[in-house]
Amino acid sequence: MSIVMKPEERCLEKLTTLEVSDLIAGGARRIIVPCGAVEQHGPHMALSMDARHAEALAGRVAMALGQTLIAPTIRVGCSPHHLDFSGTVSLAPETFAAICRDYCVSLARHGFNRILFFSGHIGNFPHLEAALPMLNEAVAGRAQVVAFHDPDAWLDGWRRAVARAGGDPERVGGHADLAETSIMLEIDPSAVRMPLAAAGRLGPIAKRDLDVIWRDGFASVSPNGILGDARGATPSIGQACLDEIANLLTSFFRQGDRAGVGA
Numbered sequence: 001m002s003i004v005m006k007p008e009e010r011c012l013e014k015l016t017t018l019e020v021s022d023l024i025a026g027g028a029r030r031i032i033v034p035c036g037a038v039e040q041h042g043p044h045m046a047l048s049m050d051a052r053h054a055e056a057l058a059g060r061v062a063m064a065l066g067q068t069l070i071a072p073t074i075r076v077g078c079s080p081h082h083l084d085f086s087g088t089v090s091l092a093p094e095t096f097a098a099i100c101r102d103y104c105v106s107l108a109r110h111g112f113n114r115i116l117f118f119s120g121h122i123g124n125f126p127h128l129e130a131a132l133p134m135l136n137e138a139v140a141g142r143a144q145v146v147a148f149h150d151p152d153a154w155l156d157g158w159r160r161a162v163a164r165a166g167g168d169p170e171r172v173g174g175h176a177d178l179a180e181t182s183i184m185l186e187i188d189p190s191a192v193r194m195p196l197a198a199a200g201r202l203g204p205i206a207k208r209d210l211d212v213i214w215r216d217g218f219a220s221v222s223p224n225g226i227l228g229d230a231r232g233a234t235p236s237i238g239q240a241c242l243d244e245i246a247n248l249l250t251s252f253f254r255q256g257d258r259a260g261v262g263a
Contacts, residue, residue, distance in 0.1 A: 007058075007059025007060070007062060007063060007070070010059070010062045010063075010068065010069050010070050011069075011070045011072075012031070012069055012070060012071050012072060013072045015069075020069075020110070023069060024110060024111045024112070027067050028067045028068065028069055029067070029111060029112050029113045029114060030065065030067060030068040030069070030112065030113075030114040030116065030257075031068065031069045031070065031071050031107055031112045031114070031115055031116065032058045032061060032062055032068060032069070032070050032071065032116045032117075032118070033071045033074065033100070033103055033107075033115060033116065033117045033118075034051075034054035034055055034057065034058040034070065034071075034073045034074070034118065034119075034120065035054060035073070035074045035077055035100075035117060035118065035119035035120070035121065035124050035128070036048075036050040036051025036052070036053065036054045036055075036073055036074065036075050036076070036077060036119065036120045036121055037050040037051065037075075037076065037077035037078075037079050037082075037119075037120070037121035037123065037124065038050075038051065038075060038076050038077075038079070038087070038088065038089045039077075039079040039082040039085070039087075039088040039089070039090070039121070039123075040082050040085030040086070040087065040088050040176075040218075040225045041175070041176040041180065041184075041225065042175075042176035042196075042197075042198070042200065042224055042225045042226040042230060043193070043196040043198065043224060043225070044176070044181065044192060044193045044194065044195075044196035044197045044198070044230060045176055045180070045181060045184055045191060045192055045193070045230075046184075046191035046192075047087050047088065048075075048191065049120075049176075049180060049183075049184055049191070050077065050119070050120040050121035051073055051075040051076075051120065052120075052184070052187050052188060052191070053120035053180070053183055053184075053187070054073055054118070054119060054120030054121075055073050055120075056183075056186075056187050056242060057118070057120065057242065057245060057246055057249065058070045058073070058118075060242065060243075060246035060250075061116075061118075061246050061249045061250050061253070064246065064247075064250040065250060065253060065254070068116075069112075071103060071107065074096075074099055074100070074103070076089050076090070076091055077090075077091060077096060077119065077121045077123065077124040077127075078090060078091055078092070078093055078096050078121075078123055078124055078127050079091075079121070079123055081123070081213050081214060081217050081218045082217070082218050082225070083217065084217045084218065084219045085218070085219065085225055093127045093130070096124065096127050096131075097127065097130070097131040097134065097135075100117065100128070100131055100135055101131070101134060101135055101138050103115075104135050104138055104139050104143065104145055105138055105139060107143070108139040108142040108143040109142075112143060113142065113143045113144065114143065114144055114146070114257070115135075115139070115143055115144070115145045115146070116146050116147075116253050117135075117145065117146065117147040117148070118147065118148040118249055119148075119149075122151050122154065122155075122174060122175075125148075125149040125150075125151050126149065128147040128148075128149050129147065129149040131147075132145060132147055135147075146253060148248075148249055148252050148253075151174075153248060154245060154248070155172065155174055157241075157244040157245050157248050158172050158174075158179040158241050158244065158245070159172045160244060161179070161237070161240040161241045161243070161244035161245075162178060162179055162182075162237055162240070162241065164240055165234075165236050165237040165239075165240035165241075166236075166237070167182070167232055167233075167234070167237045168229075168232060170202075170229075171199075171228050171229035171230075171231070171232060172228050173200065173201065173202065173203075173205070173226070173227030173228025173229070174205065174227045174228060175200075175218075175222075175225070175226060175227040175228070176200065176225055176226040176227070176228075176230055177200070177226060177227060177228025177229060177230055178228060178229055178230060178231070178232055178233050178237065179228075179237070179238075179241050180230075181194075181197060181230040181233035181238075182233040182234055182235065182236075182237035182238035182241060183238040183241050183242060184238065185233055185234065185235045185238050186235040186236075186238030186239050186242065187238070189235070192233075194233070197230035197231050197233060198224060198226060198229075198230060198231065199226070199228075199229040199230075199231065200222045200224050200225065200226025200227055200228060200229065200230075201221050201222035201226065201227050201228075202228065202229065205221075205227060209221055
C-alpha cells in the first residue's frame with residue numbers, strides 16, 4: 001500500500017538528509033521552489049502575505065503532482081515599487097535571480113531533475129521569466145527549470161473563484177484585495193485586521209498605470225496600498241482562490257512534464 005505524504009512531510013528543511021536521499025532514490029526527483037515577498041498589503045494585512053500564500057499553494061501542488069518535494073521558500077522578492085510603505089524589504093532583480101540560480105545548482109547536485117518555480121508575489125513574475133534561460137544553463141544536462149509567470153491567468157483564476165464562492169469579482173484588483181485578504185483569512189486569520197479593510201484603486205489596471213507604478217511607486221496609484229477592494233473577504237472565498245490557483249499551477253507543471261521542456 002502506498003503512503004500518502006502530507007504537505008509538511010514534503011518540505012526539504014523539515015526532513016533529515018537520509019530521508020531526502022531515500023525519497024530521491026525512490027523517485028521523488030521533482031521539487032517546487034515557492035517564491036514570495038515581504039511587502040505592504042494595505043493597512044489591514046501582514047507583510048508576510050505573499051510568502052505565506054506561496055507556501056500554502058506549494059503544499060497543494062506537491063500533493064496533486066505526487067513524488068514532489070518542496071524547497072525552502074524564497075521569502076523576499078522584488079518589491080521596489082512598495083518601498084514607500086514601511087516595512088517592505090526588496091531584492092534587486094539580479095540578487096533574486098542569483099538566489100534562484102544557487103537553489104537550482106544545489107538541488108540539481110542532489111539529484112532533483114525537475115525544478116518548478118512559482119511566486120505568490122506577481123511582481124516576481126517578470127523576473128522569473130527573465131531568469132529562466134540563465135537558470136536552465138546553470139543546470140544543463142542535469143535538470144530542467146520551469147517557472148509559471150502568467151499574471152493574466154492568475155488574476156482570471158481569482159475572479160472565477162471569487163464569483164463561484166459568492167463574492168464580487170469586481171473587487172479583485174490583484175493586491176491586498178478581496179482575493180488576497182480572503183486567502184490570508186483562510187491561511188492565518190491573525191494576520192488580518194478586518195476592521196481596517198478598505199477599497200483601494202478600483203477598475204482595470206492598464207499598461208500606463210503599471211508604468212506609473214514601476215516608475216513612481218505603488219503609492220502613486222493607490223495611496224492605501226490596495227488594488228481592488230478588501231471588503232467582503234471570507235475564508236471560504238480564500239479556500240476557493242487557493243484551490244483555483246493550485247489547479248492552475250498543477251496543470252501548468254504537468255503540461256511541462258509531458259512536453260519535457262524547461263521554459
